[in-house]
Structure formats: structure tokens, C-alpha cells
Amino acid sequence: MIRVMLVDDQQLIRAGLRMLCDAAEDIEVVGEAGDGRAAIELATGLLPDVIVMDLRMPGVDGITATSRIVAARPSARVLVLTTFGDDDHLYPALQAGACGFLLKDAPPDELLTGIRQAAAGESPFSQDVLRRLVRRAVDARPEAPRPVEGLTAREREVLGLVGEGLSNAEIAERMFIGVTTVKTHITALMTKTGSPNRVRLALFAHRG
Amino acid sequence: MIRVMLVDDQQLIRAGLRMLCDAAEDIEVVGEAGDGRAAIELATGLLPDVIVMDLRMPGVDGITATSRIVAARPSARVLVLTTFGDDDHLYPALQAGACGFLLKDAPPDELLTGIRQAAAGESPFSQDVLRRLVRRAVDARPEAPRPVEGLTAREREVLGLVGEGLSNAEIAERMFIGVTTVKTHITALMTKTGSPNRVRLALFAHRG
DNA sequence: GTCCCTCTCCTACCTTGGTAGGAGGCGGCG
DNA sequence: CGCCGCCTCCTACCAAGGTAGGAGAGGGAC
Structure with missing residues (x-):
């Protein structure tokens, strides 16, 4: 039996969720809270x-409450269930220690399986x-050889290394070519990308 | 009926996966490929x-093949199934356009549900x-007002402008100070941050 | 074949960046 | 008060970055 606690300021929502959980035979609602403060207190008692x-x-x-609850008991499984899934809610929630993130417009059984997943140590997400x-994780890739228009293969290679903060000499050594060749490529890159200097070129290498 | 194509260089693995899929009544294996080149050709024909x-x-x-296949048909659903789930495999695969990423040590039915999810437009992940x-997505949070230790107010100011890609002369003009002063600050910044050159310093200005 | 692009490298020159060392003014602190 | 840290600026020098122009080799397109 999975012991669940519901935290939501709207009583109607809480009632609906409780009915939903009660209908599942393996899930039991052991407590409810209408705000973060109550949630923190209740969670430490009910576990x-x-x-x-x-x-x-x-x-x-909810962010603050999650943060406090997880800080007090790192094994706590907090499953966020909210209407808004934008970045301003999602990332702070994960940062705070939420193990999953579901949206309220999801089908009912997604919540139930989400609760089961959360209890099993998994991470349910809508x-x-x-x-x-x-998308975020991919955009954050440090090695981002994002295809840039109009650049030759060799130029893209140089651009990447400039973006790493390497000097011309280091780039030359890395690519087994001469320093003058590197300069040639870099001049071409700066003209093509409209960068007035190497730092701007490096920034270009990271985000267009 | 979900039409599936298997791509793996090991024939034994392919045979195992085929049996697994054939056992599911809603999944049909319509083709196999032993390398990326064959995969690309076959995918364009079999759809x-x-x-x-x-x-x-x-x-x-597989990365290259995925990239090509998705480029040719953006609606293609490529589900990566591999032994290694490290960053060097995961992010390039997602970048290339894979819709999901499963590990080979997963339970068999995870692959089947993964295939169903992929077919339904979802994104299955182990x-x-x-x-x-x-973790990556959270670490990548852009709003990171990271206070830099040990830097003076003026140095932080210079650091910011270096990060914008400004030259020493431009920074001097912007801050109403001499170019030599800018150089002094920058030398201090590079020693403090351990940056061997201005580009690295600029990168430091963006993410520690 | 010819043309064009890419990649490679060169010389020469100028600008910018970066190092080393010193110095004066200002404000806080013991 | 003297000391210290920060900010300002200086000279001088060397290293690196960046510009201009040219040139040969190789490959693909026409």
C-alpha cells in the first residue's frame, strides 16, 4: 500500500484527487495540506x-515546501502536480528536489501510475x-557543434576550438596545421560571422 | 500494428529483438539493418x-544514421537502444533527433512499451x-546569479564587459577609465580565475 | 579541359593583448 | 597615526592576434 499525502490550496481539487486515489486499491491518502507551511509540518509527522x-x-x-521537506528527509518523494509546466515552475521545482513533474491536464491514470513510479524510486514526467x-538538456551540451550556415567543415572545426578558448598555436597543434592556416580560417570566420574580434567569435560558437 | 525497423550490428541481438517484438501482437518487424548506411537506405524505403x-x-x-534519417523525414521516430548511457552517447543522440533513449540492460517489456510510446509520439527514457x-537540465538553469568569489566590484564590471566581447579600448571608454587600467584589471582577473587568455576569461564570465 | 572552391601555407605589417614593475590617491581599520 | 586594499594610471616590452595579398595542390562541377 502506497501512503500518499496531498498538498493543494484548492479544497475541491484535493477532494477529487482523494477520490481518484481511493479508487486505486494500492494507494492510500494519509493526509492533506492546503498550504506549504501545513505541508511541511504534516510531512515530518506522517512520513x-x-x-x-x-x-x-x-x-x-510548493517550491519552498518541497525544498524544506527534501532537506529534512532526502528520501522523501515529492511529485509536483501543477497547472503550469513552464520553465519558471519546472526547474525550481526540480532544483528543490522534486522527483517528478505532472500536469493537471493529464489523464487521471497518469497521476496514479506517476504515484506508483514515484514510490518505486522512478521519475514520472508528463x-x-x-x-x-x-530540449533544455540538449541545448546545454558543452560540446555544441551546432551547424552554422555558410561555413566550411574546417572553419567549423576551428570555430569550435576558438569557442573552447584555445589560442591559435594550440588550435594549430590540435589540428595538425600551421598557425598561419589557423589565422586564415579565423579571418574568414570573423568576416562571415561579423565578429570584430576573437572573443565575439567564441561567443558566436556558443549561441548564434 | 506498429511497424518497426531494427538497427544493430550484432546479428544475435537483432534476432533476439525480433523475437521479442514478434511476441507482441501489436508490433511487427518490417526490416533489419546491420550498420548505419544500410539503415539510412532501408528507412527511406520502408518508412x-x-x-x-x-x-x-x-x-x-547510429548517431550519424539518426541524424540523416531525421533530416530526411522529420516525423521519423528513432528510439536509441544501446549499452552505454553516458553523456557522450546520450546528448549527441538527442541532438541528432532521437525521440527516446533506452538501455540494453532494461527489462524486455520496457522496450516494448518504449516502442509503443515512441509510435504514439512520446519520448521513452530509461x-x-x-x-x-x-540533472543536466537543472544544472543548466540560466538564472544563475553565481557570485564570483574574491573579485572586486570593478573587476566584476570589467569581467562582464569582457564577456560581452568588448575590446580593452571599448571597455575603457564604457567605464570612463584608461586602457591601462583596464589591462590592470584584466591581468588580475586572469590570475584570479586561472584563465590563460581573454577568451577563457569571457567564457568564465558566462559559466564558472 | 577549365573554372571554382577549399585547404594549405607564405611574407609582411600593424594592432591588440598581456606581462612586469612602479606609483599616487583614497578609504577603512586597528 | 600607519597599514592595507582598491582604484587609478604610467612606461616599456614582448607575444599574440588580425589584415592584406599572394600562391600552389586537390577535388568537384560544367
């Missing part, structure tokens, strides 16, 4: 397996949240 | 719903891959 947490709440919000997560 | 793709392959590897994805 539920999974805490379903709304973010927008009066007083202490699909479009997941998509943004992936 | 499978889902392509299960290994990464390590002789000749054209749990520990997902965990790394989350």
Missing part, C-alpha cells in the same frame, strides 16, 4: 511514501514537460 | 513507424538516463 504537491499556494509555496527537459 | 537504433556500429554509426537528463 508519507509520496507527496503530491501543487506549486501555486498562498503563504509558503510528456510535454519531458520534451522541454530534453 | 517504419519506429526505428530501434544501436549507436556503436561499424562504418556509419530511468537512469532520465535522471541524468534531469
Whole structure:
């Protein structure tokens, strides 16, 4: 039996979620809280397996509550359930220690499987949240040889190394070519990208 | 019926996967390829719903194949199935356009549900891959007002402008100080941050 | 074949960046 | 008060970056 605690400021929502959980035979609602402060207190007493947490709440919000609860008990499984899945909610929530992130417009059984996943140590995410997560993670790749228009293969290579902060001599050594060749490529790169100096070129290498 | 194409250089693996898929009533294996080149050709002809793709392959590897396939048909669903889930495989694969990423040590039914998810437009990920994805995405939070230790107010100011790609002369003009003063600050910054040159300093200005 | 692009490298020159060392003014602190 | 840290600026020098122009080798397109 999975012991669940519900945190949401809207009583109606809480009631609906409780009914939903009660309908599942392996899930039991052991407590409810209407704001962050109550959630923190209740969680330390009840020690539920999974805490379903709304973010927008009066007083202490869900992010703060999550952060406190996880800080007090790192094994706590906080599953965020909210209406808004934008970056301003998602990343702070994950930063705070939430193990999953579901949206309220998800089908009911997604919440139930999400709760089961959270209890099992997994990380449930709504699909479009997941998509943004992936995009973000990919954009954050340090080695980002993002295809730049109009540059030759060799130029792209040089551009990447400039972006790493290497000097012309280092680039030459790395690419087994002469320093003058590197300069030739860099001059071409600066003209093509409109960079007045090497630092701007390096910045260009990172974000267009 | 979901039409699946299998890409893996090891024939034994392909046979195993084929049996697994054949056992599922809603999945049909319509083609196999042993390397990237064959995968690209076959995919354009078969137009499978889902392509299960290994990464390590002789000749054209899975990343390249994925990239080509997705470029040719953006609606293609490439599901990576590999032994290694490290960053060097994961992010290039996602960059190339893979819609999901599963590990070969996953339970068999995880692959089947993964294929179904991929066909349905979702993004299946193995749990520990997902965990790394989350960590990366969280670490990449742009709003990181990282206070830099040990730098004076003026130095931080110069650092910011270096990060913008300004030359010493431009920085001097902007800050109403002499070029030599700018140089003094920059020398201090480079020693403090351990940057061997201005580009590295600029990169430091952006992410520690 | 010819043309064009890419990659390679060269010389020469000028600008910018970066190092070394010193110095004066200012404000806080013991 | 004297000391220290920060900010300002200086000279001088050397290293590196960047510009201009040319040139040969190789490959693909026409």
C-alpha cells in the first residue's frame, strides 16, 4: 500500500484527487495540506511514501515546501502536480528536489501510475514537460557543434576550438596545421560571422 | 500494428529483438539493418513507424544514421537502444533527433512499451538516463546569479564587459577609465580565475 | 579541359593583448 | 597615526592576434 499525502490550496481539487486515489486499491491518502507551511509540518509527522504537491499556494509555496521537506528527509518523494509546466515552475521545482513533474491536464491514470513510479524510486514526467527537459538538456551540451550556415567543415572545426578558448598555436597543434592556416580560417570566420574580434567569435560558437 | 525497423550490428541481438517484438501482437518487424548506411537506405524505403537504433556500429554509426534519417523525414521516430548511457552517447543522440533513449540492460517489456510510446509520439527514457537528463537540465538553469568569489566590484564590471566581447579600448571608454587600467584589471582577473587568455576569461564570465 | 572552391601555407605589417614593475590617491581599520 | 586594499594610471616590452595579398595542390562541377 502506497501512503500518499496531498498538498493543494484548492479544497475541491484535493477532494477529487482523494477520490481518484481511493479508487486505486494500492494507494492510500494519509493526509492533506492546503498550504506549504501545513505541508511541511504534516510531512515530518506522517512520513508519507509520496507527496503530491501543487506549486501555486498562498503563504509558503510548493517550491519552498518541497525544498524544506527534501532537506529534512532526502528520501522523501515529492511529485509536483501543477497547472503550469513552464520553465519558471519546472526547474525550481526540480532544483528543490522534486522527483517528478505532472500536469493537471493529464489523464487521471497518469497521476496514479506517476504515484506508483514515484514510490518505486522512478521519475514520472508528463510528456510535454519531458520534451522541454530534453530540449533544455540538449541545448546545454558543452560540446555544441551546432551547424552554422555558410561555413566550411574546417572553419567549423576551428570555430569550435576558438569557442573552447584555445589560442591559435594550440588550435594549430590540435589540428595538425600551421598557425598561419589557423589565422586564415579565423579571418574568414570573423568576416562571415561579423565578429570584430576573437572573443565575439567564441561567443558566436556558443549561441548564434 | 506498429511497424518497426531494427538497427544493430550484432546479428544475435537483432534476432533476439525480433523475437521479442514478434511476441507482441501489436508490433511487427518490417526490416533489419546491420550498420548505419544500410539503415539510412532501408528507412527511406520502408518508412517504419519506429526505428530501434544501436549507436556503436561499424562504418556509419547510429548517431550519424539518426541524424540523416531525421533530416530526411522529420516525423521519423528513432528510439536509441544501446549499452552505454553516458553523456557522450546520450546528448549527441538527442541532438541528432532521437525521440527516446533506452538501455540494453532494461527489462524486455520496457522496450516494448518504449516502442509503443515512441509510435504514439512520446519520448521513452530509461530511468537512469532520465535522471541524468534531469540533472543536466537543472544544472543548466540560466538564472544563475553565481557570485564570483574574491573579485572586486570593478573587476566584476570589467569581467562582464569582457564577456560581452568588448575590446580593452571599448571597455575603457564604457567605464570612463584608461586602457591601462583596464589591462590592470584584466591581468588580475586572469590570475584570479586561472584563465590563460581573454577568451577563457569571457567564457568564465558566462559559466564558472 | 577549365573554372571554382577549399585547404594549405607564405611574407609582411600593424594592432591588440598581456606581462612586469612602479606609483599616487583614497578609504577603512586597528 | 600607519597599514592595507582598491582604484587609478604610467612606461616599456614582448607575444599574440588580425589584415592584406599572394600562391600552389586537390577535388568537384560544367
